Amino acid sequence: MRTSLLLASKSAARRSVLQGVGVPFETVGSGVDEDLAKASLRERRATPREVAEALAQDKALAVSAGRPELVIGADQTLEFQGKLYDKAETLAEARQRLRTLRGAPHMLHSAVVVAKDGDVVWRETKTATLTMRAFSDAFLEEYLTAEGDAALGSVGCYRLEGPGVQLFSQIEGDYFTILGLPLMGLLEMLRQTGVLSS
Numbered sequence: 001m002r003t004s005l006l007l008a009s010k011s012a013a014r015r016s017v018l019q020g021v022g023v024p025f026e027t028v029g030s031g032v033d034e035d036l037a038k039a040s041l042r043e044r045r046a047t048p049r050e051v052a053e054a055l056a057q058d059k060a061l062a063v064s065a066g067r068p069e070l071v072i073g074a075d076q077t078l079e080f081q082g083k084l085y086d087k088a089e090t091l092a093e094a095r096q097r098l099r100t101l102r103g104a105p106h107m108l109h110s111a112v113v114v115a116k117d118g119d120v121v122w123r124e125t126k127t128a129t130l131t132m133r134a135f136s137d138a139f140l141e142e143y144l145t146a147e148g149d150a151a152l153g154s155v156g157c158y159r160l161e162g163p164g165v166q167l168f169s170q171i172e173g174d175y176f177t178i179l180g181l182p183l184m185g186l187l188e189m190l191r192q193t194g195v196l197s198s
Contacts, residue, residue: 004069005195008059012153014074014181021183023190030059030073038086048079052111053125060115070121070193073113076180078155080106087155091144094157098143098167101156103134105170108156110177112186122189126182128173130156135167143167154180 007018008030018025037058041051052075060073078085080101088094107129114122135143143163144151151157151164158164160171160178176183191198 005190006063006067006069006071008063008071008073011074011180013159013179017176017179017181017183021187023187023196025072028063028071030062032058032062034075038084042084048077048084048107049109049111049125049127051075051084052077052109053113053123056111056113056125057115057120057123060113060120061118064115065118068117070190070195071115072186073115074111074181076108076110076155078106078108080104085155088152088157091149091151094151095140095144097157098132098140101132102140103132105129105131106156108173108178108180110180110182112182114186114189122186124182124185126174126177128171128177130168130173130178131170132167133169139166 005023005025006028007014007025008028010029015027034055037055038051041054046054055075056073059075060071064071085097088097107127109125109127111125112123113120146163150159158167174182187196190196
């Protein structure tokens with residue numbers, strides 16, 4: 001008998017990844033106040049990578065307390081020149097974000113934590129380094145017009161599965177890490193625990 005699996009995330013990209021590879025799961029909101037958690041982590045001078053790890057754990061533990069299912073919690077942060085960036089809230093902010101990142105590398109830290117009965121049973125964090133090309137202001141305006149509010153769906157204001165890939169000159173790292181859900185280790189863990197056939 002296979003174990004039930006819950007995804008403690010509202011991310012459409014993470015849902016799409018799991019659905020696309022045939023993992024059976026249900027989605028449950030974690031109820032974690034990410035802004036409050038980030039503020040606390042910043043006060044403790046947590047690195048962007050540590051912020052991703054802490055939020056992934058918080059989400060998994062919040063949902064798994066008192067529940068028998070395995071719960072996946074995940075989070076992704078963007079680090080540029082040592083600074084943590086949150087999602088842009090407006091297209092004007094997205095425009096400024098992309099101008100800031102233009103012509104330079106930044107890192108995406110993607111953490112995934114699996115919990116059961118209020119305890120962490122597995123975790124992994126992967127980092128991808130993406131270098132934006134020195135695109136023109138004209139290209140940037142074309143890009144934002146094409147993407148619209150979809151540009152606000154990720155912390156970097158881009159989707160590699162869409163026009164966002166044209167922003168880059170070099171990408172180092174796993175595709176699923178960039179989408180916010182490091183997958184290969186997670187799939188192996190789910191096979192070992194009986195969620196997936198081995």
